[in-house]
Amino acid sequence: MDCNTVRQHIDALRGHRLPADIMGPVEDHLRHCRACRAFETDLGLLRHGLATMTPPTMPADLAERSLRPLRRRHHMPTALAASVMLTVAVLAGLFLGIPRQAADPGVAGPDGWQTRTIQLALDAPEPMDAVRFRLELPESVEVQGHPGRRTLEWTDNLAAGPNRLSIPIVLMDGANGELLARLEHGGRIRELRVPTSSLAR
Amino acid sequence: MSTVVRFWHHLRPNAAFERCVRPHVPRLYRLAWRLTGSQEDAEDLIQETLLRAYPKRDQVLELDAPGPWLARVLHNTWVDRWRRKGVMRDAYSLDDPDSPLPEASTSDEPLLVAVESAALEQALATLPEPQRVVVLMHDAEGYTLEEISRILDVPVGTLKSRLHRAREALRARIAAGTFSSAAACQGMR
Numbered sequence: 001m002d003c004n005t006v007r008q009h010i011d012a013l014r015g016h017r018l019p020a021d022i023m024g025p026v027e028d029h030l031r032h033c034r035a036c037r038a039f040e041t042d043l044g045l046l047r048h049g050l051a052t053m054t055p056p057t058m059p060a061d062l063a064e065r066s067l068r069p070l071r072r073r074h075h076m077p078t079a080l081a082a083s084v085m086l087t088v089a090v091l092a093g094l095f096l097g098i099p100r101q102a103a104d105p106g107v108a109g110p111d112g113w114q115t116r117t118i119q120l121a122l123d124a125p126e127p128m129d130a131v132r133f134r135l136e137l138p139e140s141v142e143v144q145g146h147p148g149r150r151t152l153e154w155t156d157n158l159a160a161g162p163n164r165l166s167i168p169i170v171l172m173d174g175a176n177g178e179l180l181a182r183l184e185h186g187g188r189i190r191e192l193r194v195p196t197s198s199l200a201r
Numbered sequence: 202m203s204t205v206v207r208f209w210h211h212l213r214p215n216a217a218f219e220r221c222v223r224p225h226v227p228r229l230y231r232l233a234w235r236l237t238g239s240q241e242d243a244e245d246l247i248q249e250t251l252l253r254a255y256p257k258r259d260q261v262l263e264l265d266a267p268g269p270w271l272a273r274v275l276h277n278t279w280v281d282r283w284r285r286k287g288v289m290r291d292a293y294s295l296d297d298p299d300s301p302l303p304e305a306s307t308s309d310e311p312l313l314v315a316v317e318s319a320a321l322e323q324a325l326a327t328l329p330e331p332q333r334v335v336v337l338m339h340d341a342e343g344y345t346l347e348e349i350s351r352i353l354d355v356p357v358g359t360l361k362s363r364l365h366r367a368r369e370a371l372r373a374r375i376a377a378g379t380f381s382s383a384a385a386c387q388g389m390r
Contacts, residue, residue: 003307004365007365007368007369008361008362008364008365035306035307035308038308038311038312039306039372041311042311042312042372042376043368043372045311045316046316046321046340046368046371046372046375047340048316049316049317049318049321050321050336050337050340050341051340051341051343052318053235053318053321053322053341055230055231055234055235055243056234056240058226058227058230058231059244062226062230062244062247063223063226065244065248066226066244066247066248066251067219067222067223067251069248069252070218070219070251070252070255145216145217145218145258146259147259148259
């Protein structure tokens with residue numbers, strides 16, 4: 001095994017990542033080759049020097065500044081439709097309440113899509129743990145930030161009293177069918193069906 | 202605040218992407234600074250990187266380790282910038298993985314007593330760009346060769362060879378205390 005080959009294996013050797021059939025010859029070479037041992041010593045200095053070339057401190061607001069344009073870009077269509085709100089109120093007390101819903105007129109986006117924010121108002125008479133939520137979306141309806149997802153599921157707790165869940169959605173051309181919001185707690189299930197026709201303009 | 206309000210953050214546009222990306226920004230910044238050598242350019246590079254990554258946010262959110270993926274976007278963005286300026290046109294053609302490695306130094310004694318930052322920076326500037334990138338990513342930033350392979354889309358074997366050439370060159374140049382400006386020009390022509 002020549003010096004160049006051995007020197008390329010030094011990192012893996014010291015990191016215990018060398019296969020056994022190579023490790024033996026590399027170690028044997030290093031034992032007998034002063035030049036390669038000298039190289040390894042210098043390599044340690046070089047690596048230390050490189051690792052201690054410290055960049056200037058990152059500006060504390062860099063992440064925020066870098067992400068802000070994305071946020072603004074993405075929120076613009078939402079802002080356009082800020083006045084468009086569909087409210088679905090659910091009396092969640094033991095899931096026996098009667099859902100109420102009302103829709104405001106919609107605003108169309110430039111590419112044929114429309115944005116809406118659905119608000120679920122959940123009134124729980126007592127704290128409710130581990131409520132399972134499931135959203136089922138018809139074709140051409142997406143939750144913003146989750147393109148292509150037809151279902152979204154999660155579990156969380158409801159506080160006693162009013163709770164509010166806002167769901168920003170995008171309606172694309174051809175949106176048809178029903179959006180289903182399903183809540184499950186203690187074996188009891190509550191389903192809300194919202195026709196896309198009531199969401200679209 | 203109702204616990205349900207938290208759901209809104211899960212579903213809110215950008216929230217998941219931001220939450221995923223934000224912890225990686227400091228390491229991306231360090232890499233950007235090492236590549237550009239300028240705080241201002243590093244910040245610009247970060248911003249452009251995130252703009253490029255955003256449309257592929259679903260892909261990012263599916264990754265177990267998005268750091269190397271984001272580093273790849275950053276590196277590609279940086280290369281594109283330089284290519285637009287015509288600076289990096291020939292840089293990669295100078296790194297022929299099939300060319301024989303330089304003869305290994307035969308000194309029986311270490312050549313370096315200490316490595317000062319200024320000397321190291323000068324020596325780094327003389328390296329061909331592909332070698333400079335791999336030695337910075339591996340030895341300065343701690344990326345593994347496998348990660349660098351994914352970031353640069355270059356086989357691990359080639360990276361090993363580049364890293365070895367870079368280290369040998371740095372060692373020799375720092376030891377000699379001379380830095381060839383001609384070599385630097387070749388690397389970043």
